[in-house]
Structure formats: C-alpha cells, structure tokens
Amino acid sequence: MGDRVTLMTKRVGTLVAAEATYGVPPDVGDYAALLCNEGVDITVNGEKIERNVVTPTFSPVPSAVGTKSNQISPTVELRGGGLSEAGALLAPDWEPMFLACSMKKREVVRLDIESITGTFEVDDVVTGGGSAATGTVYHIDGDTLVLSGVSGEFQAAETVSGGTSGATASVSAAHEAFEYRPATLEPKDQASASMRFFKHSHLWLINGLRGTWSLDCQDGKIPTLSFTMSGLYADPADSVLPTQTFTNLIGPVFMGVGLTIDDYVPIFEALKLDLSADVQPRKDANHTNGMCEMYVAGRTPKGSMDPEADSLANYNVWELWKNAAVAKLACTVGNTPGNRWRIEVPQVTHEDPKYGDKSGITKYDISFTATDSGTGDREIRMTLF
Template identity: 30%
Template sequence: MPKLTRRRVVLAKTEATYGVDASPDPATDAFICNVSSNITPSGEEVTRDYVRDVLSPIGSVVTTKTVALTIQTELKGGGMEDTDILPPEYEPLLLACGMKKSGDAATGWVYQPESDPAKHDSCTIYYYQDGLLHKAIGCRGSFKIDASVSALGTIEFSMTGLWVDPVDEAMPSPVIADIVPPIVAGLGLTVGGYSPVCNALSFDLGVSTSQRKDINSSTGVTGIEIQSRTPTGSIDPEAVTLAEFNPWTAWSGSTKAAISATVGSDIGNRISISIPKAQYGVPAYGDRDGILTYSLAFTATIDDAGTGDDEVVLTYA
C-alpha cells in the first residue's frame, strides 16, 4: 500500500538526560503540526576516490549523521484545567530552543532566553509518517513566530537531533487538546508607545546550533549545542506624519523602542510577546493596496545589561 503525505503525527517530550530517549506518549505529548512540517536526514559523505585500473566510481561512505526537523504548529495556549493555566502543548520544543520557564498555573507561564549551556533542555521527537517512525533524540534548535492579520498565528520550530534509524511502526492515536487558536486580531500592538496600523508581526529567535563530533559516537555526533542567538523580527506599519511616528530618527540615532502585542483574549489561550528594546534596521517604504507603509526590521537587544537573557519574553496566560 502507498504511504500518504497527510497521515502524520508528531510527539515531543523533554529529556531528563541529554540524548536519552524520553519516550513521548501519544496520550500526553502530541500536538497538531501543519502540512508544511518535514523531516530531513543529514550526513557527511566521504568519496572513495582511489587510483585504479578502471574509471568506474567506487562510491562514498556516510560518516556523521544527524536529522533536521521543521515543525510548524498553531500559535495557541495550553488551555485550562479547572482553574489552572496549562503550558502550551509544544512546550518541550520551546525549552529545547534555549528558553527557560517561570511563572505558575495561577498567573501563567513565562518563557525567555537562557545563556547557560548547563541549563539548556533537549527533547525527544517522534515523527510518524504513515507507519514510518523517525526518532530524533537530543534535539535543540530555534523558532519563528508569524502573526498576520485575520489569520491564525503560527510558530515554526527548526530542530536538529541525533540520528536514529527509522522503523516501521503502527500509527498512534494521539490525544490533542480541543483548543481553537485565536485569530490575529485585537493584538494591541505598540511600538515605543505608538499604536500603528499594521498587518503583520514576525519574530525569529535566531538560535544557532553546532554539532559535537565524537569518534566514540556510533553516528559521529554526540550532541547538538546552542552556541549563539540573534533575535530579529519585522513589522509593516502604515506611514504617518513624522510627528506621530518617526522610524528614520530612531534608526539614525540607534534609538531602541519597546514592542509588545498579545494574541488572543481568553484565559489559557493568550500569548503575549514583549521585546523591551528593539533596534531598527534601515527603514524602507512599502505599499499595501495603495497605502504607503514602512518595512521595519528590528533586532531584539538586551534590556538589563546586568542580567541579560531578557531581549524577548513570551507569556502564556
């Protein structure tokens, strides 16, 4: 029988020990992923190029092996259990992007960057593709948030994990929380205190990872490490008088502005994005149905120079 593209289940669970299969359970660790999600094995190949009596190629040998996963899901909260606010179903992926968690079930859950490698979580991802199971362990990576008007917000994770050979495995029956994601409307977006007319807000955590290559590892790689991050984003506000909003002087003077927005209004399904000190790149003009706009890229920079790890804060409440 042929395999179907749309028959797909993704599970993720935080690992207690790095690189040790956390055995995610379809009853507790599943979440919806969009059809654009995919999995891509990656390996280095060494060509066996030796002098011999014929010109026929010998072939190559695959050495180090990892696996890359792109997983896009809906930007939504974890809902409520009685009076408790639950974390989002994709929390293991958030934490594996070098984010740390604080808060509580009464007020909500807060996620912001963590620089200490010893505190970086990892996760195990099970990626089922119509009876084919790919396991990725020791996964770490980055994410992008896209919030475009009158659409459903998305969060897309780009993860890299240690290679495990795929196997035939029956499709599980995942338990997915019945939570309708909020539309991108009524965000209360402000930029330095100004409320622009804007179509889209995007944010990219900008985490870079590296491989720890190891001759003792059966795949040649013993770990995936977070080594840097450069958080960036963009907005596209309508152009108004410079007295109302002047991105040119903000750019030329290297002035930083706070950006904040909240997707959703229901308790348990609200996601607030706070960037205390966004620094603009070079502004550019754009056009939206004949209306003059700005294309404003920004970098999320450190807020408190004494502590750091505060350039972006996500709150699920």
C-alpha cells in the same frame, strides 16, 4: 518478504516529550500528541565522504557517509494549553520543543493595577492588603506588575503596596502566567526534547532535539510558530501509527492585539519574530554517529513589521534608525484565559528602513534586532496567561 505496504502522505503522527537526560528517550507513555500544521516531515543529514582513491578507469568509486543527524521542522499554531478542571494554567503541547530552543520558563503572576501612587521598583516585595499575598517584582509591563516567587493569591480590587518603594495601587486583575524568554546556557544545562515521528507506518525516534523558532503573525490569521529542530540520528523502524489525542484549542486570531511601539499605536498588518538560534553539532569520534549532541551556541533575535507611514512628528522611523534608539514593542494576542499571549520585545533596534506600498498607501518595511538592556537574556518575552 511480507505483503506490500502503501504509505499515505497525509497519514502522519507526531508525539513529543521533554528529555530528563540528553539523548535518552523518555518512556513511551510520557510522549504527548503534537498538533502540527500540514507539511511536517523529516530530513536526514549526512556528511558525504568522497574517497580519494585512484583506479585504472574513469569510473567513480562508492562514497561513504560520515556524521549523521536528523532534522524536523514542525509548524504549530500559537495556542496555549488552556486551564485544568481546577482552573490551573496548562502549558501548550509544543512546550518541550520551545524549551529545547534554549528558552527558560518562569511561573509568574501578572497584576494589572490602577490608581497608582508612587513608583513600584524591580525587586520590590509587593503585599496584598486584603489577601496578605506577597510576590517580588520581576519586571514591569506598563500598568502590569509581573511578580515572581508569589505566595498566596492576590485578589481583584484589593490594595497592594511595595515594601521598598512605598508605592500603592488597586488590583484590577490577577493572572497566573508562564513567561518564556531566551537563556544563555552551557550545553549540559540546555533542555532537550525527544520526538516519535510517524510517516504512516515508518517510525522515526529522534532524540536529543535542540533548535530554533520563528513566529509569524498576520492580520486576521492564527499566528504560527515554525520550529527547526535537529537531533541524533537513529534508523527508522516499521510500526503502527498510534491513536492520538490532540488539543481541542484553536490558536487566537491576530486581531485587536493593541500593539504599541513605545507609546505609538501603528496601523499594520504583519509582525514576525525570529529567535535565530545558532544550532551546532558537537562532533565526537567516540559516538556511533560521529556526534554526541546538538547544542545552541548563540542567537541574534530579529524581527520585522510593516506599519503605515505617519507624520514624522508622530513616528519618525528615520530618527530612530539614525540614532540607534531603542523602543519597546508589545502586544497581546487573544483574550481567553489559558489561550492568550503577551508578546514583548523590550528593546527594538531598527535596521535600515524602507518605504513600501500597501494598496496605494505608503508603509514602512521595518527590520529590527531584539537587543538587551544589559541584564541579560531578556530580548524577547512570550507570556501565556
């Protein structure tokens, strides 16, 4: 037995990496430091096997442990990755976990346009009059064309035209962006992550992580993403807490976000989104721990917000609820390139509304489900630009 070691509660290290093959840890050099909020810790889950045996006494017999898994629930700030020295957009440090929640990433260009004539259409090929850049309209966010498959660089102040629609507009700004949205994928196609979690000098290597996330936005505070990630069990080992290099970006504060519900601009304090992914163990008696993987089996994205009550002529939440009408909810958090987020819920379906109180002012407590228009996997869009 060596010298006694004291573990300090606040000495914690978390490193994360994307897995190329499910359950196979990447090279140590591929892991990057994850800047977490206080409270991140590991939970060990095991099925307790009660043994159905008979003895001459009332004394219990030892139980056994069946299938085992690890769970970790880090909370991070909703921050971007900033820009490289060359000005290229960088992904956030928590992206491997985000993608492991059965999310898909798409590189797009957001064209803010004005002086519009005609109507641009989805799948329109847009061409820049001066730059000759081209891109296909993936979707339209108000007066912003979101383009995929972009070739060249669109320029501010140039005129763009739609190849099919014939619409034209002037570009006020062009932004490189990463758009994240939910995906429906078979287990073999779902991304997974690996984590090296240090509880001071105890190292837990958690492979095959998949999970879900929730977003909490409060007025005057930095929005947070809370992850619940489940992975394959492995025994901890004694190790040395490594030196880590963290991002120096601070998440943008939730103020001046320009949130709208369709065309209505509410007075509100809080917005919450929850992917509510259904994460399940895939049991396998051939596997050492009784399961071969964790996988996302489905999702029911939900959310809530608390707008002040207004005249029914301006905003009739009861009518929206009664008719199961859908509304688009959207806002932008931050204004620094590489550290700003566009949050869109294209189709909000209201659940049972309730009156509430906000320091003597009547408000609504609204819960909603993020639904899809039929094209699939577009209930939520979160875009870093």
